[in-house]
Amino acid sequence: MPAILDQTVPRLDHRAPAKAQAPALSLAPELASGAQWDRIIAEFDEVCQEQLHLFSTARWPSVRQEPMVFRLNGEIVGGALVMIQPLPLRLGALAVSKWAPMLKHADHPQASAIHAGMVEALVAEYADNRGMMLSVLPRASIEPDNASYAQLRARGFQQGSQLLYPNRYIIDLRLSDAEQRKSFAQKWRYHLNKSEKAGLSFEHAEPGRLGEFTALYEAMLDRKNFPDHSAYETVPALMNTEIAALRPELFFVRHEGEVIAGALIFKAGDRAVYLYGATADNALPLRAGYFIHWHIIRWLRDNTSARWYDLGGTDGNHGLHQFKKGMAGDRGVIRPVPPVANYASRPWPFLVGNGAFMARDTANALRRHVAGLFNPAARPDQARDSGQGRAP
Structure with a gap:
C-alpha cells in the first residue's frame, strides 16, 4: 500500500x-x-x-x-x-x-x-x-x-x-469575440444573430439558485419523456463545496422576465466542461441555446484560466451533433474519448474483469434498447463515425 x-x-x-x-x-x-x-x-x-x-x-x-x-x-x-x-x-x-x-x-x-x-x-x-x-x-x-x-x-x-459515440466537441476559449464568431459554422452564426434580436438576457447566478435550475431540468425531462441516467444527484454536493474552484457555475437566460434556459459548467483546470443544460418550451424558437453558449464562452474566457471548453458528447443525437459541431467551428476540435x-x-483477474465489463456493456445495451421502444425520440440517429477530427 x-x-x-x-x-x-x-x-x-x-x-x-x-x-x-x-x-x-x-x-x-x-x-x-x-x-x-x-x-x-x-x-x-x-x-x-x-x-x-x-x-x-x-x-x-x-x-x-x-x-x-x-x-x-x-x-x-x-x-x-x-x-x-x-x-x-x-x-x-x-x-x-x-x-x-x-x-x-x-x-x-x-x-x-x-x-x-x-x-x-x-x-x-x-x-x-x-x-x-x-x-x-x-x-x-x-x-x-x-x-x-x-x-x-x-x-x-x-x-x-x-x-458508442465517443466524440467530444471542444471549443478554443482564447479567441477574441470576432475570432470566435468567425470560427462558428455559418449556420450556427446565423442562429446566434437571430437569438441576439429576440430580447434575451444572460445572467451568471449564485449557487443558491440551483433550485430554479433543477425545476427547469426536471420539467424538460418530463416534457421529452427522457430517462435520466446522468449523475445529476451529485450536483447539490458539488454546488455546496467550500472549494470555490471546484464549484460549478450556474447561468440562466431570460425572456420577458421568465427563465427559459440554464446551464451548469465545471470550470476548474485547463478544460471547462458543460455538465448540464435545461430549457423551457419556448427556448427553441427563440434560439436560447445559441445565446447562452455564446455568453458562457465569453464568461469562461474572461473569468477563468481554462484554455478549452468541452461541450461533452451527443449520445447519438444527430441534431445535437450538428449543434456542437457548428459551435466547435474552425478553431475548435472534435476528438474521441x-x-x-x-x-x-495474472490471467484470472483479466478474465473475470473483462467478464464484468462485458456484462455491464450488455446490460447498458439492453437498457438503451428498452428506452428506445418506449420513446422513439431516445433512439440514436447519428452516424457512428460522424464528426471525428478537427471541426470543418
Whole structure:
C-alpha cells in the first residue's frame, strides 16, 4: 500500500519494471483523505469532475475510493482517484480510474515521463501487489493522437470497452469575440444573430439558485419523456463545496422576465466542461441555446484560466451533433474519448474483469434498447463515425 498522506508511514517507491515502454520517472505515491484530495487537485491543470472524491462518493456510495497523489523530489506532480469495485461471488475486484492519471501541470517539461511513472505506480499497487485488473480511461486529447492512451497500450494495457459515440466537441476559449464568431459554422452564426434580436438576457447566478435550475431540468425531462441516467444527484454536493474552484457555475437566460434556459459548467483546470443544460418550451424558437453558449464562452474566457471548453458528447443525437459541431467551428476540435485500457498481471483477474465489463456493456445495451421502444425520440440517429477530427 502507498503511504497515507500527512502521516508517518514511509512512502513506497514503485520503480518502473524493465518492460516499461516509456521513460517512466520514479514517483512516490501517497494515499490522501477525500477532503485533502479535492483541495489538492483543485490546482491541477487536468482536474475534472469525475476525479473528485466529492463527486465519486455521491455517484457510487458503495464503492471504495482511494485518492492517490504522486510526488517527484517532494513536490506533488499528479494524481489518480482509484475506485475499488468488488466483483460478485467474491471473484475479485476491479481498480478503476476514469479521466486519469492527472497531471498537476500539463505543460511540465517531463509530463510524459511523469504520466508513465504514475501508470507504473498504479500497475505495481493494484495489478502486481493486489492482483486486480486495473482499468484506466484517459480523457479525450486535444491533439489528433491521444498520447496518454498510446502510452498505456505500449505498457501492455489491452483495449476494453468503448463509448458508442465517443466524440467530444471542444471549443478554443482564447479567441477574441470576432475570432470566435468567425470560427462558428455559418449556420450556427446565423442562429446566434437571430437569438441576439429576440430580447434575451444572460445572467451568471449564485449557487443558491440551483433550485430554479433543477425545476427547469426536471420539467424538460418530463416534457421529452427522457430517462435520466446522468449523475445529476451529485450536483447539490458539488454546488455546496467550500472549494470555490471546484464549484460549478450556474447561468440562466431570460425572456420577458421568465427563465427559459440554464446551464451548469465545471470550470476548474485547463478544460471547462458543460455538465448540464435545461430549457423551457419556448427556448427553441427563440434560439436560447445559441445565446447562452455564446455568453458562457465569453464568461469562461474572461473569468477563468481554462484554455478549452468541452461541450461533452451527443449520445447519438444527430441534431445535437450538428449543434456542437457548428459551435466547435474552425478553431475548435472534435476528438474521441479513447477506449478503456485494461491491465492485469495474472490471467484470472483479466478474465473475470473483462467478464464484468462485458456484462455491464450488455446490460447498458439492453437498457438503451428498452428506452428506445418506449420513446422513439431516445433512439440514436447519428452516424457512428460522424464528426471525428478537427471541426470543418
